[in-house]
Amino acid sequence: MISKLLQIVLIITFLVAICFFAGCHDESENPSVNFVSSKTADSNSLKHLQDTSSINQGKSLFQKNCGACHNVLITDNHLAGVIQRVGESYLKLYVTRQDSLIKAKDKYALELKREFENLATVHNFKFSNEQLNAIIAYLKKYSG
């Protein structure tokens, strides 16, 4: 009875040893593959972190500068789907140079102004391109 138990223990130890060595062998055989895949995983998570930090930067810029009039978290705000509607470069222009668009009689800007009953022209913000991209990243995530 005891020797049978001993036999089983020996077999298990043997199997574990084989698995252990096979595992070590596997890793040392393909170091480059492992290196490449861990590198890709790193740069993916780095990109994810960059995206997240851009969205967070956009969120705080938006809350500070736009939040008084716009709210992206409700559905009846007029920024819903705005990026698909006007595109990123027009949006940058609109947010930073609304007065120039109006002066140049840009049709879309004039129509919007009329639609909102000629409120004051407020979209002349001084943002860097990086800040604008962050606001766009935030709008893309929450406002389509």
Ligand code: HEC
């Ligand atoms: C004082 C209120 C106010 C603030 C602050 C404000 N907006 Fe606006 N926004 C409006 C109004 C009102 C309109 C409608 C057009 C108009 O009257 O200018 C508008 C229109 C827009 C549009 C065009 C929407 C469309 O349908 O194409 C965009 C894009 C926009 N705002 C983005 C922003 C961003 C980004 C900020 C912050 C950086 C901001 N706005 C700050 C009031 C505001």
